[in-house]
Structures are given as C-alpha cells and as structure tokens.
Amino acid sequence: MPDQPPDSSPARVWDMGHITAAVLVLCTVIAFWPVTRWMFHEVAASQQIRQSFVLLGAAAGLVFWQHAREWRLKLEISNTALILIGSAYAFTALAWWTKLPLLVLPAFALGLGGILHVIVGSEAWRFVKPLFIGFVACLIIILLFPLLDWPLRQMAGINAARFLHALGFTPQLSVISDPEPRLLLNTGKNIFHVATECNGFGLITSGAVLALLAGGIANRRVIALMWLVPVAMIIGFVFNLLRILVICLLAPTFPNNYHTLHETAGILLLWAGLGLIGWLAWRPAAEVAAPPSDTPENPPRVPANS
Numbered sequence: 001m002p003d004q005p006p007d008s009s010p011a012r013v014w015d016m017g018h019i020t021a022a023v024l025v026l027c028t029v030i031a032f033w034p035v036t037r038w039m040f041h042e043v044a045a046s047q048q049i050r051q052s053f054v055l056l057g058a059a060a061g062l063v064f065w066q067h068a069r070e071w072r073l074k075l076e077i078s079n080t081a082l083i084l085i086g087s088a089y090a091f092t093a094l095a096w097w098t099k100l101p102l103l104v105l106p107a108f109a110l111g112l113g114g115i116l117h118v119i120v121g122s123e124a125w126r127f128v129k130p131l132f133i134g135f136v137a138c139l140i141i142i143l144l145f146p147l148l149d150w151p152l153r154q155m156a157g158i159n160a161a162r163f164l165h166a167l168g169f170t171p172q173l174s175v176i177s178d179p180e181p182r183l184l185l186n187t188g189k190n191i192f193h194v195a196t197e198c199n200g201f202g203l204i205t206s207g208a209v210l211a212l213l214a215g216g217i218a219n220r221r222v223i224a225l226m227w228l229v230p231v232a233m234i235i236g237f238v239f240n241l242l243r244i245l246v247i248c249l250l251a252p253t254f255p256n257n258y259h260t261l262h263e264t265a266g267i268l269l270l271w272a273g274l275g276l277i278g279w280l281a282w283r284p285a286a287e288v289a290a291p292p293s294d295t296p297e298n299p300p301r302v303p304a305n306s
Helices: 016-031 033-045 047-066 079-098 101-166 201-217 222-250 258-286
Strands: 172-177 181-186 191-193
Touching: 016 033, 016 079, 016 101, 033 047, 033 101, 047 101, 047 201, 079 101, 101 172, 101 181, 101 201, 101 222, 191 222, 201 222, 201 258, 222 258
Parallel strands: none
Antiparallel strands: 172 181, 181 191
C-alpha cells in the first residue's frame, strides 16, 4: 500500500536548479532591501498613500483565494526572469553611475517582477500581473505625493469656493504662512483649513489603483483600462469635492461634533467613490453574454429540406 494518497503531490526534490533559483531570489531581496525599507517608511507616514496599498493587499488576497489550487512553488529560472532581474541590476548600476537615485525605483519594480517569475512561474504570472501593475502604480504614487499635494489643495479649495458661491455663500480663499503655507477657506460662517488630507490625493490615486486592479483581475482589455483609469481619477476628485462641501455645509449644524462630522463624511464618501469605481471596472466584464446552449428552450436549428 503506498505511503502517500494517489492524489497527493510528490515531495519537492531540491536539485541544483532549485537551489540556484532560491539563491538568486535571496540575493535580489537583499540587494533591494534598502528600497523596501524606504517604501514601508513612506507608506506608514501617509494615510493617503496607505489607502492604495490596502487596496493592493485586498486584491492580492482575492487573487490568491480565487486561484488557491493553482499556486505552486516553481523556483524556476526562465528567460523572462533572467531578463527582468538582469535589467534590475543594470538600472541599479546606472543609478550608482549617474548619481540618479530615482533609477532605483524601476530597478526595484523589475527585480520584483523577476522574483515573482522565479517563484510562481510563467503560468501563474497571468494571475499576478494585475497585482504587479498595481504595485508599480503605488510606487509612482509615492513619488507624486509631494509634488501634487499643494496643486490639488488649490484645485479643491477653488472649486469648493465656486460651488459655495453658487449656493449663496460668500466664500474667500486665503494663504497664510504658519510657518508652512496654509490654505484657508472662509465660508462667511466658518473658517476651514484645506489641509493635506483635503487634497483628494488619496481618493484620486486609490481610485486609479482600484480601476487597474479590478479591471486587470476581471481580464479587461488594455483599451478599457485606458479609459477606466482617467474616469476613476475624475470620480475621485468629484467625491473629494463633495466631501469638502458636505463638511462646509453641515459644520454650522454640528458645532460641537466637528471631528465626528469630518471623519464620518470622509469615510462615507471615500467608500462611495471607491464603490462606484469598482462597480464600473468590474461589472461590465462580468456581464459578457454566454453563447446559447442546446437546451429544450433553445433547441438546435435543423436546416429544412429543400
């Protein structure tokens, strides 16, 4: 009688190929560990950036759950893996040679792609690919955050003032130095600080990442993602503007519960915006009509005798 059940997978034999692949993965992880630490520091320091990574983690959990029976530890060095990892080290050398540290980020992304190819193999890469694209988008978000913070705050404040003026208020925007620049929105009844949390960066970028993840997992075509991502960013901006307007309009009604109002409006409109984006990115792909089957209700057509 066999020691193992017939359907059990055989024990892995660690030959020289598997050992070489494991060493390659370990060396690449060690080489890019400083970049990994920097990334964790940036994510921990900003709630808005953290939102995108939370979505990425949730999407990873969904993908692993959907394909739980298809994952295998491959540890195989394919040509694609070698090209990706080799390119990662080439970018790292170029960053050191040219003194341009930003080149380490594409190197980090290429190295991660190569490691994933080695670990899960080319077959499972089609499941991991949307997650990898989402991760690259998150890296870009980290770089864009300090550049877009103030412009987005200005856009949010200006548009909020326009809508409040249309509703009969007499809003005024002003900038003061305290010592950092602060943008203040005076509605005539209250004065609001348009802070970093109000710039909409988190909702805009989380919406873009969600569109990429949901569309990729749902096997949307590239041309569909090309319009889904801009639409998701517009939706994120609109819902952030709605959040500011709701807070400005309801704050006089709840003078002693401003913090609760601020957090409640923020959470509700954040998830409402993300829910709409997820629905747009996921639903149409799931509603592809299946071909009619030869059932009693749909019998096969038999050509008439001529």
